[in-house]
Amino acid sequence: MPKRTISEDWLAVLIGFVLALFVGIGLIANIPWPIFGWLR
Amino acid sequence: MTNELAANQENPDAMQETSDRKRRRILGTFVGLALVAVAAILIAEFDAGISAWFKARGVAKNPLEFPLIAAALGLIVNGLLRGTKTYAFVEPGIKTELFLKIGLVLMGARVSLPDLVTKGAGGLIQAVIMVAAVFFFTWWLATRLRIPETLKAVMACAVSICGVSAAIAAAGAVLAKKKEITYVTALVIVTALPLMALMPWIAQAIGLPADVAGAWFGGNIDTTAAVVGAGTIHGEEAQAVATVVKMAQNAFIGIAAFLLATYFVVRVERKPEEKPGVSMIWQRFPKFVLGFALMSILASFGVFSPAAIGTIKVLYKWAFAMAFFSIGLELSLRELGKMGWRPIVVYMSATVFNTVLALGVATLIFGTLGL
Numbered sequence: 001m002p003k004r005t006i007s008e009d010w011l012a013v014l015i016g017f018v019l020a021l022f023v024g025i026g027l028i029a030n031i032p033w034p035i036f037g038w039l040r
Numbered sequence: 041m042t043n044e045l046a047a048n049q050e051n052p053d054a055m056q057e058t059s060d061r062k063r064r065r066i067l068g069t070f071v072g073l074a075l076v077a078v079a080a081i082l083i084a085e086f087d088a089g090i091s092a093w094f095k096a097r098g099v100a101k102n103p104l105e106f107p108l109i110a111a112a113l114g115l116i117v118n119g120l121l122r123g124t125k126t127y128a129f130v131e132p133g134i135k136t137e138l139f140l141k142i143g144l145v146l147m148g149a150r151v152s153l154p155d156l157v158t159k160g161a162g163g164l165i166q167a168v169i170m171v172a173a174v175f176f177f178t179w180w181l182a183t184r185l186r187i188p189e190t191l192k193a194v195m196a197c198a199v200s201i202c203g204v205s206a207a208i209a210a211a212g213a214v215l216a217k218k219k220e221i222t223y224v225t226a227l228v229i230v231t232a233l234p235l236m237a238l239m240p241w242i243a244q245a246i247g248l249p250a251d252v253a254g255a256w257f258g259g260n261i262d263t264t265a266a267v268v269g270a271g272t273i274h275g276e277e278a279q280a281v282a283t284v285v286k287m288a289q290n291a292f293i294g295i296a297a298f299l300l301a302t303y304f305v306v307r308v309e310r311k312p313e314e315k316p317g318v319s320m321i322w323q324r325f326p327k328f329v330l331g332f333a334l335m336s337i338l339a340s341f342g343v344f345s346p347a348a349i350g351t352i353k354v355l356y357k358w359a360f361a362m363a364f365f366s367i368g369l370e371l372s373l374r375e376l377g378k379m380g381w382r383p384i385v386v387y388m389s390a391t392v393f394n395t396v397l398a399l400g401v402a403t404l405i406f407g408t409l410g411l
Contacts, residue, residue: 008135008137008138008141009141009326009327009328010327011138012138012141012142012144012145012328012331013141013145013327013328013330013331015142015145016141016142016144016145016146016148016328016331016335017145017331017335019142019146019352019355020146020149020335020344020348020352023344023348023351023352023355024344024348026351027345027347027348027351
């Protein structure tokens with residue numbers, strides 16, 4: 001059980017940074033985001 | 041795992057069953073994740089519609105902020121899934137902690153480094169006082185009501201540090217039973233949901249400044265998701281302070297797990313030669329806090345443009361919506377009846393003690409001392 005908690009923490013950090021990277025690439029390359037709700 | 045492999049080699053039927061179970065689990069994870077993603081889209085649509093409805097009627101601040109909508113929708117879907125006996129199938133995809141931690145890492149981009157340092161320092165001071173006082177109060181009351189040692193440790197950590205994740209860390213340290221974790225998880229959620237809805241309202245009613253309100257939510261509500269939810273309902277400043285204060289409290293998981301493991305080995309099991317190493321503090325340390333801090337440092341050095349921060353804000357709102365929906369999904373009232381009235385009395389008394397003390401400490405540190 002402790003192992004799962006630790007790996008989940010690092011996974012969250014990795015996904016967070018990948019998403020932030022995508023945001024940067026999206027802005028530079030001017031890629032439109034999906035249009036649901038808050039992203040409209 | 042090796043035993044399982046050996047058993048499977050001897051018995052092809054068992055191997056088939058294991059692989060079927062694995063396939064079912066993977067499918068359940070995907071279906072669960074899809075369910076949470078669809079719910080997040082619905083929550084976003086509801087939120088946009090409800091905000092527009094209130095705005096059209098001259099109400100500037102939406103009283104039904106999205107954490108409430110998300111948790112309520114989670115509770116409804118929870119009832120439907122349990123009623124149709126499909127809950128166990130989708131359960132592997134309900135990753136409340138993961139969704140929340142992704143949102144928190146992204147949220148780091150919105151908190152400036154000076155704010156992180158000052159609020160973090162205030163949060164650490166508050167955390168030392170709150171964790172120590174609430175932990176020992178819960179321990180004392182649980183001892184008086186003759187709660188079993190392992191359940192007592194799991195409950196004291198959950199109520200004093202950070203709910204479910206502290207309960208899991210403590211359970212690992214004291215080798216608690218799985219049913220004790222499930223039970224304490226139910227207690228955490230059943231108290232956190234009403235607090236998430238009521239505390240922002242009370243804070244506004246008694247006129248607490250945003251940072252004191254945020255520190256109060258962070259110091260009192262057990263589970264981090266509900267702390268972020270309460271902060272979100274109150275406003276952006278309270279959300280940032282509540283999150284930083286709660287993360288300072290989260291950082292104590294490692295120390296608490298180490299001390300508990302040492303206490304149990306030496307005093308309860310009387311095997312001093314099996315004392316845990318200090319490395320346990322790092323093993324149990326919540327690493328996502330480092331991700332949050334790194335994101336805040338990058339933002340403070342101007343790595344993210346204002347447009348990028350705007351999009352990141354939307355992304356973490358989605359992650360939080362998924363986490364709030366999942367808390368509603370995780371509530372299991374059936375668990376609460378399983379251990380009698382004593383643990384419920386201990387947990388509820390500790391929550392009341394925590395609420396009153398956190399209000400005083402937050403007012404002193406973030407109000408009077410102005411940290």
